[in-house]
Amino acid sequence: MSKVTFFRGQQLPLEMHKVRIIQKLTLLPVEQRLEAIRAAGHNTFLLQNADVFLDMLTDSGVNAMSQEQQAAMFRADDAYAGSATYTRLYDKLVEVFGMEYFLPAHQGRAAENILGQVLVRPDTAVAMNYHFTTSKQHVVVHGAEVLELIHPDGLKVTSDHPFKGNMDTDALRAVIAERGAEGLSFVRMEAGTNLIGGQPFSLDNLTEVSQICHEHDIPLVLDASLLADNLYFMKIRDPRCVDLEIPAIVKAMADLCDIIYFSARKLGFGRGGGICIRDEAMYKRMRGFVPMFEGFLTYGGMSVREMEAITVGLDETLDFDMINQGPQFIAYMVNELDRRGVPVITPPGGLGAHVDAMRFLDHVDQRQYPAAALASAVFLASGVRGMERGTMSEARDINTGVEPLAHMELVRLALPRRVFTLSQVNYAIDRIDWLYQNRHLVGGMRWVEEPEILRFFYGRLEPIGDWTTRLVEQFRADFGDSL
Structure with a gap:
């Protein structure tokens, strides 16, 4: 493991890389942070990056x-068709996943659009270990429903289960028995369940899901966007994988699936995406949607420079020293917050540290969006931009107006790979600790502007009462002239 033990025996993550390019950051005074979050409608997506100190919104x-990725971008072949860049990316994907067919797309949700167009049938369902916002939307708009069949431990906020992202295979069998195989358009497994703390699934669980799907001739689709984190946890937690090299684990996973799609904004440290397909007939069913929605078949809406970077990034995803830094930093942050009494999702998962807003703000009614309120409060206390992952991220039924309450109210503090230093992580921990000590000051939120579709991206809220002002006043009283 790439860790070093020092300072009275405490284990601290050790980066297996050095920083060679930097970006200057700005930490605004707390009064200016209040102005900024008000202008953003208390939606951290609408903050200007110039007003953000540490951007933990996403890893996307x-x-x-890496320097190898930057160098590769200079050899990009920008031919509209028949690009050598595409061939290099295609060859790398075949090497990594072993699937013969590939369709490029400009990012993960573009791949989901194509999957929805081809695979989703009205009045059916798509079974998932857990949904992601865009993956669910692409199912719903085609007249189907999403069935979340997460392992029972998956929705336990605190747990020592190593694979909380596992699908409940008994529930999957029950759904098939009730609805018939024709009642499912496909089964989707998300490597690293984003909305419940980046929790992984095991190879045994994927194997069992695959056996059930293939027994009933149901396509098994893997969302590999967060594959790197899932691979890390398989390597250190899964008895079947501890003695395997990372490429062998990837191949074992891929062999169980019919389709693998990904956002290269996460997988491969670049920007883009695509769909890997095992069956030629399925490839041909999907192929026409690429020039319709994305671009020609050999670039699919991606920059060829980014495609070169992804090709190298896929190699880096197979390097344990490259993929372990993110989860190790996350584990450090989660464990430090937990040690100070701050309620977090355990065990530490991938993508980021996830703070449990339901326990953090147990005095705020869930219908007043505690995760959104906490995300605003975190920004006020620190200049750190996190993301609401709770009821605000759900979708109100456009026919009935009913708003489903989320299973969890989380504030995700993403740790993009190879970006932050340990001192910056410690700063965030310290300010969140202060906020927890003053949590009684934080109140709820209500809508000012509520879009019908994917409202969490661009909707606007306002605080109920003047709690943001009181929080700023307490910050200034405790920290004086400190930012």
Whole structure:
């Protein structure tokens, strides 16, 4: 493991890389942070990056590139068709996943659009270990429903289960028995369940899901966007994988699936995406949607420079020293917050540290969006931009107006790969600790502007009462002239 033990025996993560390019950051005074979050409608997606100190909104498209990736971008072949860049990316994907057919797309949700167009049938369902916002939307708009069949431990906020992202295979069998195989358009497994703390699934679980799907001739689709984190946890937690090299684990996973799609904004440390397909007939069913929605078949809406970077990034995803830094930093942050009493999702997962807003703000009604309120409060206390992953991220039924309450109310503090230093992580921990000590000051939120589709991206809220002002006043009283 790439860790070093020092300082009275405490284990601290050790980066297996050095920083060679930097970006200057700005830490605004707390009063200016209040102005900024008000202007953003208390939606951290709408903050200007110039007003953000540490951007922990997401790991999507903001991971640091290596020198090898930067160098590869200079050899990009920008031919509209027949590009050598495409051939290099295609060859790498065949090497990694072993699937003969590939369709490029500009990012993961573009791949989901194509999957929805081809695979989703009205009045059926798509079974998932857990949904992601865009994956669910692409199912719903085609007249189907999403069935979340997460392992029972998956929705336990605190647990020592190593694979909380596992699908409940008994529930999958029961759904097939009730609805018939024709009642499922496909089964989707997400490597690293984003919305419940980046929790992984095991190879045994994927194997069992695959056996059930193939027994009933149901396509098994793997969302590999967060594959790197899932691979890390398989390598250190899964008895079947501890003695395997990372490429062998990937191949074992891929052999169980019919289709693998991904956002290269996460997988491969670049920007883009695509769909790997095992069956030629399925490939031909999907192929026409690429020039319709994305671009020609050999670039699919991606920059060829990014395609070269992804090709190298896929190699780096197979390097344990490259993929372990993110989960180790996350584990450090989660464990430190937990040690200070701050409620977090355990065990530490991938993507980021996830703070449990339901326990953090147990005095705020869930219908007042505690995760959204906490995300605003974290920004006020620290200049750190996190993301609401709770009821605000759900979708109100456009026919009935009913708003489903999320299973969890989380604030995700993403740690993009190879970006932050340990001192920056410690700063975030310290400010969140202060906020927890003053949590009684934080109140709820209500809508000012509520879009019908994917409202969490661009909707606007306002605080109920003047709690943001009181929080700023307490910050200034405790920290004085400190930012």
